[in-house]
Amino acid sequence: MKKNSLTGWKDVFTFTLKQTLRSKAFIISYAIIIVLMLISMPIVSTLTSKDNSDSTSLNTVKKVYVNNKTNISSIDFKSVLHDEKLKNISFEPMRDDYNVVSERIEKSEQESIILTISEVQDKYSLEFVKATKGPVKESNLNTLSDSIKKEFQTIKLNALGVNSSQLDMINAEVKTNVFITDINGVEVVKEDTSISDSEYWFIYGILFIVMMVNIMASTQIASSIVTEKSTRVIEYLLTSVKPLAIIVGKILGMLTAVLFQVVSMIVALFISNRITSGLSSSSGESVLSQYLPKNIFQNLNLTNIIFCLILIAVGMIIYATLAGLAGASISRLEELSEGLTMFTFINLIGAYIGMGAASVLMASGINGFVIFSFLFPLSSVFILPGALLIGKVTLPLVLAAIALQIITIVLLFKFVAKVYETLILHNGNKIKLKELIKISKTV
Structure with a gap:
């Protein structure tokens, strides 16, 4: 790849960036995205505060008729009332006929329920019955039933004469520690490199965002190239600018516009x-901090942020180059979706490897497959930024991944330099991969 092959890429970059930023489609989509980002946190805060208020409100059940069919005579659920959400409930032994009480609840006493406690084959059964319609919902009944079941366990043990100290002994946790030692009897400490559930979803979230941005940017690049092919703009550019300079300038221009969108979204x-x-949090706690992993801010330093941006930018250049080739291999916009089939397949391969690695990280920690996904140029852009921000990747591994990405880009650019001019001047059926390789060998 000679230096003069890149001459003029800055002009192409400037032209592409200006055209993209001035286009109506970009301006409209940019405005919509920014508005959505600005209203996202108020919506999340409103929904979560509503859930919290529901969880702390009084239960809609007002009375529980206890239908005791067991040999336990002293059944008292007063301890259940210690729960702030259940303190409005009263428990009353059922003295009337079951059908009479059931009919009364259905017609006029819909805030009451029937609790039937029976004993079948040395096992106890608790059955809750509510009105088919009314204020008592399944969620209210579930909350109450959980508390009653827990209290009934204590009532059973008390009936058997088991006191609190004996109960504590029965329920005492038994811990077993297994140590691995070497031949000298020295303990071998194995580091736990697995990730938590919240860390997994953090990695998955970054992976999904990168994949969406990657597809969006790459599709725009391919669409731009096809459009310019159909209007013969590229043919005029080829008279003064080398093919490699055109593709590099267009890729960097489109990626800059997309990254500008992404950074604006984050801000x-x-x-x-x-x-x-x-405005809405009395404690001043951030809405995002409620969902992000607790240790994320320990690794959120300038060095890690810079490496994350480099990984994403270099990785997206790889995919953008592939999209540029896909766009140049077709002649009409109508064929764009067909032309991007192979690119989409490659993009999904990289994303699915990243998803698989994230699942393995959560299940068993770092192993050979995870390290492969960190280093493989097609998947590192998806999995490595998130893993870096939660502190599961060492700096040498990050540098090795970036080096492999750069090597991949150099090889791709060499390939592009050989075939791009032929592709740009081609008008006709879509050029397949075998034909691309054949062109690169003959040029």
């Missing part, structure tokens, strides 16, 4: 989060 999200936490 808008943090502004929304900051304003929302200041």
Whole structure:
């Protein structure tokens, strides 16, 4: 790859960036995205505060008729009332006929329920019956039933004459520690490299965002190239600019525009989060901090952020180059979806390897497959940024991944330099991969 092959890429970059930023489609989509980001945190805060208020409100059940069919005479559920959500409930032994009480609840006493406690083959059964319609919902009944079941366990043990100290002994936790030692009897400490559930979803979230941005940027690049092919703009550019300079300039121009969108989205999200936490949270706690892994901010330093941006940018250049080739291999916009089939397949391979590695990380920690996904240029852009931010990747491994990405880009650019001019001037059926390889060998 000679230096003069890149001459003029800055002009192509500037032209592409200006055209993209000025287009109506970009401006409209950018405005919609920013508005969505700004209102996202208030919506999340409103929904979560509503859930919290529901969880702390009084239970809609007002009375429980206890239908005791067991040999336990002293059944008292007063301890259940210690729960703030259940303190409004009264327990009353059922003296009337079951059908009479059931009919009364169905017609006029819909805030009451029947609790039938029976004993079948040395096993106890608790059955809850509510009105088919009324204020008592399944969630209210589930909350109450959980507390009653827990209290009934204590009532059973008391009936058997088991006191609290004996119960504590029965329920005492038994811990077993297994140590691995070497031949000298020295303990071999094995580091736990697995990730928590919240860390998994954090990695998955970054992976999903990168995949969406990657597809969006790459599709725009392919679409731009096809459009310029159909209007003959590329043919005029080829008279003064080398093919490699054109593809490099277009890729960097489109990626810059997309990354500008992404950075703006992140800034808008943090502004929304900051304003929302200041207005609606009495403790001043950030809305995002409720869902992010607790140790994320320990690894959120300038070095890690820079390496994350480098990994994403270099990885997206790889995919953008592949999308550029896909766009150049077709002649009409109508064929764009067909032309991007192979690119989409490659993109999904990288994303699915990253998803698999995230699952393995949560299940068993770092192993050979996870390290492969960190280093493989097609998957590292998806999995490595999230893993780096939660502290599961060493700096040498990150540098090795970036080096492999750069090597892949150099090889791709060499391939592009050989076939791009032929592709740009081609008008006709879509050029397949075998034909691309054949062209690269003959040029």
